[in-house]
Amino acid sequence: MKLKALLKNILLLLLLMTGTTVSAQIPPLDTSIVIQTPNLQQEQFYDTLENRANRRKLTGWLYDAIITPPRPYVDKKALALDYFKNYEGKIIAEIKINALDVFGPTCTDTTKKADHWAERAANKIHTKSNLKTIRKLLLFKIGDRLNPELMYENERIIRDLSYIKDVRIYLEQDPIYPGLVNVLVLTKDRFSFGVSGGVNGTRSGDIEIYNRNIFGVGHEVSVKFVGHVEKEPYLGVETFYTIKNIAGRFLDIRLGYLNTYRREGFAIDFNKPFLTQNIKWGYGGYSARMFRTDRITNNDPVKVDDPMDLSANYIWGGRSFNISPRHENATELVVSTGINNWNFFERPAVAPENSHFFSNHTLYMMGLTISQRRYIQDQLIYSYGITEDIPEGFKNELIYGYDANEFGDRHYLHFFTSNGNLLLSRNGYLFTTAGVGGYLKEGHFEEGMIYGDVNFISKLHTAGRKRVRTFVDLNYTLGIRRFDIENLSLEVNDHIRGFDSDIAVGKQRLNLKLEHVVFLPRQFYKFNIALFGFADVGAIGSNSELIFKQDYYTGLGLGIRLHNENLVFETFRLRLAFYPFHPDDESFIGFALDEQSKQRFISFEPTGPEPVRFE
Structure with a gap:
């Protein structure tokens, strides 16, 4: 802190030496009384300092490197609700x-035009979202009384769709009848075609x-070609088709066919x-019939060498009860039931102590969930400049x-709790x-x-024109009387980023992840940079x-991420990592050029009952 204060004093001295001043300019007063709050005075000081510093390259560079003005918190949800409440x-x-x-x-300026031939060509190729499709997503209809919370929730639901970049609901009072209101829903698509691979x-x-967003x-729809130079089929395919929001009931169905060297079957x-x-x-629910697979489920951490022939089926249903209808933040109670079935037609050859892991069994479950959820808005967390809805509750x-x-x-018991709130002082x-969860058998x-x-995300700091956040994640997992074939690793879910070792495994894991992200204001060929x-x-x-x-x-390690929010493409990532204490099957240096899927916030949405995963 002393060093930073010293550097700030040096910057002020340089400004004085170059003939500039840093005194805040107060406009002349008229007969009205002007009262400046401390925050306004502070903001005015930093604005004046930045303008003076940018007159010289040296002082401008020092300002960007040293000065981090406070960023006032803006409650965007409150602003949106205030607008709807009118x-x-x-x-x-x-x-x-x-x-x-x-x-x-954009949703705030519909008069803007594409300024590049490639963008204009993409607009012609892209099929806009069908207006009937958007209408089916609306939670209100003509004749309803306007509910501000419902309007805010509807924007959040539409904005969460993978093919939607932004949405805004604008209201206008009827010019003739003051008791009526007209609604305009503006949506901005993402370019729906994408390509990925590795x-x-x-x-x-x-x-x-x-x-x-096929046909708008x-x-x-997706088609993945998977190849291997030694294992058959040498070139295979995985294809999926998803139907969204059937009959406007927010019911999604996904169909898939797979035939690659990893697995063959239907889902x-x-x-x-x-x-x-x-x-x-x-x-x-889901149903999968795999004639040949190396994992019980698609993302199961347990992988076997001998192929399995199996079926896996799961179905659940639940009823929600609002137990605090008059409270501002409603609490809901959900009672649910579920059935999970695994049936093996051909099992892998494993040690006798692991054979029980591949047992034919049916798990009947009942769940009781109490949850409370609300959302606030922010930017530059997991996305790049668009509105993000952060859950609390x-x-x-x-x-x-x-x-x-x-x-x-045997019997199964599982208790889970989660909490997420905006910290005090924002x-x-x-x-x-x-x-904690597990099975009880014969006592x-x-x-x-x-x-x-524990997951912490800092508030957004300002450093010149750059924006900065810090992410901290502390995780602990302990397995109790697990099968020998089941092991935790540091590879799954990037507990150590880029780490790939079959030696560093076990039944107990403690992990701390720190990340510092700088969002740059400039773009690289329309791609945002972090x-x-x-x-x-x-x-x-x-x-x-x-x-x-x-x-x-x-x-x-360190790296760079590139992402264009107008596209459905994943984030491109270039990363260089060093592993000072590494096992024998891991190198000291790791380099990766790959894609990173968008991270999701912890959700407080009730779901169907399922056994907890050991991964």
């Missing part, structure tokens, strides 16, 4: 929908072509979530299950989760785990000793 209770007389071009216009060493690779109706899943607290019934979940298992019936966001606790996670540096440390090993006595591994 029309609260009025009857909706008309609803108009306008889908904007991908490039050029290479895994010199033996395998894949490339995927997809459309997130919100459906998704279908469907989901009608508790999208808002007004939805009374939620349900969903809590979720407490208790699940009981009965496992009808070919190797002996200093950032803090999310916490914790849980013994098996296949159990205890886990906890620089990041990270430091990860993880301890992993046996569950028979304290975690602090286990092996430690670290990862240090």
Whole structure:
């Protein structure tokens, strides 16, 4: 802190030496009284200082490197609700929908035009969202009385769609009848075509072509070609088709066919979530028939060498009850049931102590969830300049299950709790989760785990024209009487980024991740740029000793991310990492050029009952 203060004093001295002043300019007063708040005076001081500093290259560089003016907190949700409340209770007389071009216009300035030939060509190729498709997403209709909270929620739901960049709902009082209001819904699409892919060493690779809004109706289609130079089929395919919001009931269905060297089979899943607290019934499920696969589920951390032939089926349903209807932040109680079934037609050859892991069994579950959720708006967290909806609230979940298992019936218990709130003084966001779960058989606790996670996101700081955030994630997981074949790693979910080791595994893991992100104001060929540096440390090993006595591994690195919010493409990432304490099967230096999927906030939305995953 002393060093930073000294540097600031040096900057002020340089400004004086170059003939500039840093005194705030106070406008002449008239007969009215002008009162300046401390925040306004402080903001005026930094604005004046920045303008003076930018007159010289040296002082301008010093300002960007040293000075970080405070960024006043703006409650965007409160502003939006205040706007809608001006029309609260009025009857909706008309609803108009306008889908904007991908490039050029914005929801705040519809007169803007695409300024490059490639953007104009993309606008012609792209099929805008069908107006009927957008209308099916609306939670209100003509004749309803305007509800400000419902309007805000509707913007959030539409904005969360993968093919929508932004949405704004504008209101206008009817010029003749003051009790009526007209509604204009503006939506801005993302360019719906995308391509992704990657290479895994010199033996395998894949490339995927997809459309997130085919024909403008919100459906998704993807085709992935997967190849391997040694394993058959040498060139395979994975294809999926998703139908969104069937009949306007927010029911999605996804169909898939897979035939690659990894797996062959069919899959279908469907989901009608508790999208808002007004939805009374939620349900969903999936069914997969795999004739050949190396994993029980698509993202299962347990991988086997011998192919399996199996079917996996799951179905759930639940009813929501509002238990605090008059409270500003409604609390809901959800009662749910679910059935999970695994049936193996051909099992892998494994050690006898692991054979129970591949058992034929049916798990009958009941869940009780109490949750509260609300959302606020911010920017530059996981996205690049667009509005992001950050959840606040809590979720407490208790699940009981009965496992009808070919190797002996048993009971299942699971408790989960999570909380997320804006910190006092608007200093950032803090999310916490914790849980314990496992099976009870003949008085013994098996296949159990205890886990906890603390996730902190700092507020957005200003450094010149740049914006800066810090991310901290602390995670602990302990497995209790797990199968030998089940192991935690530091690779899954990037507990140490870029780390890839089959040696650093165990039944217990403690992990700390730190990341500092600088969002740059300039673009690279229309792509937003973010620089990041990270430091990860993880301890992993046996569950028979304290975690602090286990092996430690670290990862240090830096990188750059490129993303265009007008496209459905994933974020492109270039990363260089160093692993000072690395196992024998991991190198000291790691380099990666890949794609990064958009991270999601911890959700407090009630879901169907499922056993907790050990990963």
